[in-house]
Amino acid sequence: MSSSQVKYLTQFLIVLCILGCVPFLYFAHELAKLDHHTAQLPNAESTIAVDTSQFTVLNHHGDAVLHLSSASTHDANDPIADLPQQSPALWQSIQQQAQGLLLYQGRHYHFMQLPLPETEITETSLLIFNSHAIQTVEQQRTAKRHDLLVQAISVFLLLSLVAGSGVVWNITHQKNSLESKLALAAMNGMSAIVITDRQNRIIKVNQEFTRLSGYRLEEVQGKQPSIFASGKHNQQFYVDMWKSLQEDGFWEGEVINKRKDGSQLTEILRIQTILDDQEVIQYYVASFVDITQHKALENKLREQSEKDALTGIWNRRKFDQQIRLECHRVKRYPEHEHSCLAILDIDHFKRINDQFGHSHGDYVIQSVAETLRDGLRESDFLARIGGEEFAIILPHTPIEEAQAVIERLRIKVYQLHAQNVSISAGISDIMGSEQETYQRADKALYESKATGRNQVSILLSQEMAN
Numbered sequence: 001m002s003s004s005q006v007k008y009l010t011q012f013l014i015v016l017c018i019l020g021c022v023p024f025l026y027f028a029h030e031l032a033k034l035d036h037h038t039a040q041l042p043n044a045e046s047t048i049a050v051d052t053s054q055f056t057v058l059n060h061h062g063d064a065v066l067h068l069s070s071a072s073t074h075d076a077n078d079p080i081a082d083l084p085q086q087s088p089a090l091w092q093s094i095q096q097q098a099q100g101l102l103l104y105q106g107r108h109y110h111f112m113q114l115p116l117p118e119t120e121i122t123e124t125s126l127l128i129f130n131s132h133a134i135q136t137v138e139q140q141r142t143a144k145r146h147d148l149l150v151q152a153i154s155v156f157l158l159l160s161l162v163a164g165s166g167v168v169w170n171i172t173h174q175k176n177s178l179e180s181k182l183a184l185a186a187m188n189g190m191s192a193i194v195i196t197d198r199q200n201r202i203i204k205v206n207q208e209f210t211r212l213s214g215y216r217l218e219e220v221q222g223k224q225p226s227i228f229a230s231g232k233h234n235q236q237f238y239v240d241m242w243k244s245l246q247e248d249g250f251w252e253g254e255v256i257n258k259r260k261d262g263s264q265l266t267e268i269l270r271i272q273t274i275l276d277d278q279e280v281i282q283y284y285v286a287s288f289v290d291i292t293q294h295k296a297l298e299n300k301l302r303e304q305s306e307k308d309a310l311t312g313i314w315n316r317r318k319f320d321q322q323i324r325l326e327c328h329r330v331k332r333y334p335e336h337e338h339s340c341l342a343i344l345d346i347d348h349f350k351r352i353n354d355q356f357g358h359s360h361g362d363y364v365i366q367s368v369a370e371t372l373r374d375g376l377r378e379s380d381f382l383a384r385i386g387g388e389e390f391a392i393i394l395p396h397t398p399i400e401e402a403q404a405v406i407e408r409l410r411i412k413v414y415q416l417h418a419q420n421v422s423i424s425a426g427i428s429d430i431m432g433s434e435q436e437t438y439q440r441a442d443k444a445l446y447e448s449k450a451t452g453r454n455q456v457s458i459l460l461s462q463e464m465a466n
Helices: 003-041 081-085 086-096 133-187 207-213 235-248 290-308 316-332 348-355 358-374 399-416 434-450 462-466
Strands: 064-070 100-106 107-115 125-133 190-198 201-207 249-258 264-275 281-290 340-346 379-385 391-393 423-429 456-458
Touching: 003 379, 081 086, 081 456, 107 316, 107 462, 190 207, 190 358, 190 391, 235 249, 235 264, 264 462, 290 379, 316 391, 340 348, 340 358, 340 399, 348 358, 348 391, 358 379, 358 391, 358 399, 399 423, 423 434, 434 462
Parallel strands: 064 125, 423 456
Antiparallel strands: 100 107, 107 125, 190 201, 190 281, 249 264, 264 281, 340 391, 340 423, 379 391
């Protein structure tokens, strides 16, 4: 049980105890009044046992007494008629009271003194008695106790119901209040939020979304989030996203969208589905944070780690990654993909360094790299993989076309410098592992150098196999 549940249960028990005391205190009070009322009945010590009569107007002593009995028979020897003689002190006490109760000879009497006009009777008042058997009074007292107890229990149950309802309302109110506060806090939080209905139409956005995207609610309400698409993701990307939402209820990943001004907005996006009681999707809640600057810095750092500092082209680390990917792609589609790898080396580079200095040697490397880059297609990959050594990956290119491209580059480099700078090259088709492909191209390069330099040699995978 959570601390909040314990708190609410404690509140309920306290309220229940307080309210529960009210009816039972009332019951105890009324019962005490009933017992006190009975205890105050005057009790004569006489033990005369006779049946009651229905009417006794004057007793034989001349006292004016009217007795109304509940009995169906009457007797002249009613004990109340002899009360003045049997208990003078009690009788005198009765005469001094306008009305009262009396317990006498096993019966309860209610009496009242009624003043009379002047008559021949010496008394100026008439005492009227009404009696009940003691068993009847006890039955009435028992019935009264029972009624009081039933009333107390009924009031207790009613108050318990009211208290329970109040506590439940309080819990519900606090829960709803907490949920409202949490929802408000989420909408005003650091994340941008977009809420769409089951048809994926925008119904709500928060201020952070407006700040990041430039769109106000009235500009996007009723539209679909596809208006933010940048075109950086293919159709399969969105198919996978919706599949995850339908099957798992959420999706999270990195998305490149566009702002209102057309600039790129890179996000970490999370989409959560909201279901109704029948487990049917009612809403989609998308929240994202802007990582555009972080991503730009990350890309810059990655490029710095993958770019050659001297020439600005890719380095050996990036080449190793790219040749691995290209070998995997060709291996996956061997009948449809033809790609080639060329390795090039500046001829007699040590002599250039020794004769003209390292600064001039760096200049030669930069010039050759620029010439190679300018002579390649956008889809080709160029990297500096050693001091004066370069590698070129030519995807979707058969060996004959690759040979023509590298030969054209060799001629451009040779014509570039007055010092007759030249390059040698070796070409092989990309087949098998990256290590096997590289070894064939490197062996072809060695053949070019061994046969006079400033030329292009080819070594195919089939030739190595034979």
